[in-house]
Amino acid sequence: MSIRISIIGFGAVGQGVADALMRTAYPIEVVAIADSSGAVVDATGVDLAPALQRKRETGAVALADNAFGIDACVTDGGAAADTAGMTALDAIVDVDHEIMVEATPTDISTGGIGLSHIRKAFESGRHVVTSNKGPLVVAYSELCGLARKNDRYFRFEATVGGAMPAINLSNETLAGNRIISIEGVLNGTCNYILTRMDDEGVSYEHALGEAQELGIAEADPSADVDGIDTAAKIVILANSVFGMDVEYDDVDVTGITKITPESFKLAKEEGHTIKLIGEIREGVLKVAPKMVPKNHPLSIGGTFNLASIQTELAGRITIGGIGAGSVETASAILSDILWIEQAIRD
Amino acid sequence: MSIRISIIGFGAVGQGVADALMRTAYPIEVVAIADSSGAVVDATGVDLAPALQRKRETGAVALADNAFGIDACVTDGGAAADTAGMTALDAIVDVDHEIMVEATPTDISTGGIGLSHIRKAFESGRHVVTSNKGPLVVAYSELCGLARKNDRYFRFEATVGGAMPAINLSNETLAGNRIISIEGVLNGTCNYILTRMDDEGVSYEHALGEAQELGIAEADPSADVDGIDTAAKIVILANSVFGMDVEYDDVDVTGITKITPESFKLAKEEGHTIKLIGEIREGVLKVAPKMVPKNHPLSIGGTFNLASIQTELAGRITIGGIGAGSVETASAILSDILWIEQAIRD
Numbered sequence: 181m182s183i184r185i186s187i188i189g190f191g192a193v194g195q196g197v198a199d200a201l202m203r204t205a206y207p208i209e210v211v212a213i214a215d216s217s218g219a220v221v222d223a224t225g226v227d228l229a230p231a232l233q234r235k236r237e238t239g240a241v242a243l244a245d246n247a248f249g250i251d252a253c254v255t256d257g258g259a260a261a262d263t264a265g266m267t268a269l270d271a272i273v274d275v276d277h278e279i280m281v282e283a284t285p286t287d288i289s290t291g292g293i294g295l296s297h298i299r300k301a302f303e304s305g306r307h308v309v310t311s312n313k314g315p316l317v318v319a320y321s322e323l324c325g326l327a328r329k330n331d332r333y334f335r336f337e338a339t340v341g342g343a344m345p346a347i348n349l350s351n352e353t354l355a356g357n358r359i360i361s362i363e364g365v366l367n368g369t370c371n372y373i374l375t376r377m378d379d380e381g382v383s384y385e386h387a388l389g390e391a392q393e394l395g396i397a398e399a400d401p402s403a404d405v406d407g408i409d410t411a412a413k414i415v416i417l418a419n420s421v422f423g424m425d426v427e428y429d430d431v432d433v434t435g436i437t438k439i440t441p442e443s444f445k446l447a448k449e450e451g452h453t454i455k456l457i458g459e460i461r462e463g464v465l466k467v468a469p470k471m472v473p474k475n476h477p478l479s480i481g482g483t484f485n486l487a488s489i490q491t492e493l494a495g496r497i498t499i500g501g502i503g504a505g506s507v508e509t510a511s512a513i514l515s516d517i518l519w520i521e522q523a524i525r526d
Numbered sequence: 527m528s529i530r531i532s533i534i535g536f537g538a539v540g541q542g543v544a545d546a547l548m549r550t551a552y553p554i555e556v557v558a559i560a561d562s563s564g565a566v567v568d569a570t571g572v573d574l575a576p577a578l579q580r581k582r583e584t585g586a587v588a589l590a591d592n593a594f595g596i597d598a599c600v601t602d603g604g605a606a607a608d609t610a611g612m613t614a615l616d617a618i619v620d621v622d623h624e625i626m627v628e629a630t631p632t633d634i635s636t637g638g639i640g641l642s643h644i645r646k647a648f649e650s651g652r653h654v655v656t657s658n659k660g661p662l663v664v665a666y667s668e669l670c671g672l673a674r675k676n677d678r679y680f681r682f683e684a685t686v687g688g689a690m691p692a693i694n695l696s697n698e699t700l701a702g703n704r705i706i707s708i709e710g711v712l713n714g715t716c717n718y719i720l721t722r723m724d725d726e727g728v729s730y731e732h733a734l735g736e737a738q739e740l741g742i743a744e745a746d747p748s749a750d751v752d753g754i755d756t757a758a759k760i761v762i763l764a765n766s767v768f769g770m771d772v773e774y775d776d777v778d779v780t781g782i783t784k785i786t787p788e789s790f791k792l793a794k795e796e797g798h799t800i801k802l803i804g805e806i807r808e809g810v811l812k813v814a815p816k817m818v819p820k821n822h823p824l825s826i827g828g829t830f831n832l833a834s835i836q837t838e839l840a841g842r843i844t845i846g847g848i849g850a851g852s853v854e855t856a857s858a859i860l861s862d863i864l865w866i867e868q869a870i871r872d
Contacts, residue, residue: 200839206702343840345699353691353699355868356552356860474820477830477846481821486844493546493857494689498832498846500823511839514702522701 182225183521184277186212186306188268188297189284190241193311193338196510197281198228208517212275214268218242221266221275272297273304278524279517282310288412288428291318302326302334307524309516311338311509313412317428320419333523335516336420340413341366341485343508344501345515350421350489357491359421363459366413368483368503369397369404370436370456374469375481378444378453384437396483406435407456407467414458414465422460434468447471453479528571529867530623532558532652534614534643535630536587539657539684542856543627544574554863558621560614564588567612567621618643619650624870625863628656634758634774637664648672648680653870655862657684657855659758663774666765679869681862682766686759687712687831689854690847691861696767696835703837705767709805712759714829714849715743715750716782716802720815721827724790724799730783742829752781753802753813760804760811768806780814793817799825 187194190213201208209225217240220226235241272280280301284294294312301308308327310316315323316339327334337348341364350359365371369391376387388405391397403409411431418424436456447454450471455478457470472478477498480486485503490496502508533540536559547554555571563586566572581587618626626647630640640658647654654673656662661669662685673680683694687710696705711717715737722733734751737743749755757777764770782802793800796817801824803816818824823844826832831849836842848854 200702203838204702204704343837343843345695345843348699349691349695349845352865353694354857354861355864356546356550357857358550475825475827477823477826479821480823484823491689491857492549493860494854495848495851496846497689497691498844499695500842500844500846502841505841508840511700511703511837514839515700518701519698 182207182209183279183517183524184209184211185279185281185517186210186214186271186275186277187281187283188214188272189282189294189312190215190235191283191285192506193509193513194281194283195232195235196506196508197283197513198232200507200510200514202228204514206514206518207521211277212271213241214266214271215241219266219268219271221271223276268293268297269300272300272306278307279520280306280308281513281517282308282312282315283513284312286312286412287314288317288408291315295319298323299326302330302332305330305332307333307520309335309338309513309520311336311513313339313409313416316416316419317412320416321425333520335519336416337516338509338512339416341487341501342368342503342505343511344485344487344499344503345512346417346487346489346499347420348515348519349497349499354489354491354494354497357494360490360492361459361461362417362421362487362489363457363461363478364485364487365455365478365480366458366485366487366503367404367410367456368485369401370407370410371481371485371503372396372483373405374436374439374454374456377439377441378448379481381441381444383441384439405437407433410456410458410467411465414460414467418460418465424463426465431465431467436469439469455479528553528555529625529863529870530555530557531625531627531863532556532560532617532621532623533627533629534560534618535628535640535658536561536581537629537631538852539855539859540627540629541578541581542852542854543629543859544578546853546856546860548574550860552860552864553867557623558617559587560612560617561587565612565614565617567617569622614639614643615646618646618652624653625866626652626654627859627863628654628658628661629859630658632658632758633660634663634754637661641665644669645672648676648678651676651678653679653866655681655684655859655866657682657859659685659755659762662762662765663758666762667771679866681865682762683862684855684858685762687833687847688714688849688851689857690831690833690845690849691858692763692833692835692845693766694861694865695843695845700835700837700840700843703840706836706838707805707807708763708767708833708835709803709807709824710831710833711801711824711826712756712804712831712833712849713750713802714831715747716753716756717827717831717849718742718829719751720782720785720800720802723785723787724794725827727787727790729787730785751783753779756802756804756813757811760806760813764806764811770809772811777811777813782815785815801825
């Protein structure tokens with residue numbers, strides 16, 4: 181029997197999950213998809229191809245002839261009346277399913293709407309898989325408590341480093357290894373900009389402009405280049421891998437906007453490059469540009485992410501992967517779903 | 527309640543497991559340790575510090591006043607009479623325990639004594655964790671069948687790349703990702719030699735001599751430098767990650783002994799280095815020296831191992847770690863033990 185999931189938030193990541201499910205043959209059935217304009221629900225499985233097409237064409241996932249505005253909602257067949265006007269929260273509570281996939285946009289100040297979604301999901305007996313950093317940065321221990329209280333699983337590999345499985349690697353694959361420290365290149369946009377500055381000797385502004393043209397940096401790049409996104413990931417790693425109880429303000433954050441071509445020249449003379457490194461070491465959380473030897477794993481170029489995990493027994497373990505991307509991030513969500521599927525099947 | 531294990535084979539890896547257990551506080555009790563000279567058994571837990579000391583001082587793990595020769599055996603207290611003359615196989619069959627840790631030396635031609643140990647363990651209802659490549663290269667599908675038939679777990683992360691968790695990462699952490707290809711730097715000795723040749727421009731013979739002086743290469747280095755060890759790991763990855771059914775002879779193997787300083791000079795001119803790469807791609811298994819761009823993750827230096835795993839959804843994932851070492855390899859065994867401990871507790 182298939183495991184039933186809802187996809188709450190149908191932007192790049194949510195659509196990536198639908199895309200990935202269409203390419204694979206896993207026992208996973210999507211019974212609800214919700215975005216800010218409404219929801220589509222089908223107990224026998226939402227038809228994913230038309231749902232993706234509707235979203236791309238109309239900007240809303242709800243069926244066009246029913247999508248008269250906010251909260252418009254239909255089922256793909258049967259019981260339409262019961263679900264008319266359904267919101268994401270309604271879908272979480274009222275549609276029978278095992279796992280809620282939360283993929284709404286990140287808001288690391290308040291946790292955003294995703295925080296309400298996750299709370300409601302646990303209270304409604306759903307397991308939760310998310311790519312949304314906001315709720316984890318703002319309310320990690322509260323949400324873990326809610327998961328425990330309701331005897332549900334809470335998985336969030338996709339929040340740190342897209343396809344790079346740093347959290348589950350640390351907590352599961354490396355079971356038995358006390359983790360001493362983690363340092364990582366955790367933001368693909370910054371890594372792209374710094375790689376270009378190193379390779380071509382260009383200015384920060386020039387490399388940023390290039391990244392924006394390629395869609396690697398956003399029009400307002402501050403969340404990336406000011407180190408905010410990296411710091412959010414460091415908070416999540418500190419709480420989930422090191423068992424700390426920290427918030428965003430506990431991280432000492434410096435971005436990459438002040439780095440000059442001259443800094444790269446000096447670094448190069450010593451066989452080094454410069455990377456934006458997030459690190460957790462002896463209880464201290466820090467994000468800052470750092471000199472890295474050219475042959476060190478953290479000198480990885482392009483939009484790649486890499487975490488270097490220092491362990492007590494195994495020494496240093498490195499894990500790298502593509503740091504962003506719709507299907508890449510979806511792959512981490514899929515792994516978490518399948519983990520839960522196996523855990524509750526046994 | 528603790529999970530009870532036997533350690534069969536008490537060389538570098540077996541001793542590493544004992545070392546690691548003394549440093550950690552996991553619910554794991556060693557109830558038997560056997561080497562070729564005998565065994566020590568204690569249902570309430572073998573005292574590890576004296577066992578390690580005996581092994582280091584006398585070369586045998588059995589208590590000195592009882593170790594009159596092959597198969598001498600005692601318990602650390604109580605029931606000594608019952609276990610006198612016990613062999614490794616006796617310990618596997620007769621001592622009540624959940625997991626047999628097989629850490630005898632690798633023999634990839636016949637599978638060695640480890641093969642008998644693993645067969646007997648499954649038949650006796652033990653789960654098996656091993657660092658021994660031999661049995662897996664020679665009889666992978668037979669052993670998996672035995673494990674299934676007896677409803678036991680079979681874990682062998684430590685066979686490939688020491689502390690680098692390539693197998694469990696591929697099969698568990700990356701669940702949901704179809705693996706398309708794997709290529710890896712899988713032998714620390716070769717990587718050390720090639721790194722020195724690249725860095726210093728020295729000859730193969732010179733770099734090998736250096737590695738031998740440092741204890742990184744053995745007096746007879748052929749298993750490493752002829753690519754045999756890498757090929758054995760490729761066989762294990764092909765069978766366990768790709769679900770193939772292959773043997774050593776299915777791998778096309780070239781070692782590193784013919785590489786000249788001139789080759790490195792030419793590679794350098796194009797921004798490349800040379801690595802011994804094992805790869806599995808479109809059903810073809812190959813081990814050979816290969817040009818690798820300097821900024822590619824596989825250009826990793828020193829004795830590090832690294833696997834680059836190409837997946838359908840997540841793109842390229844890299845995993846690196848120290849490729850050998852007693853405690854490092856033991857850490858992979860410990861992770862496998864704890865995985866089983868959790869699986870049978872639930």
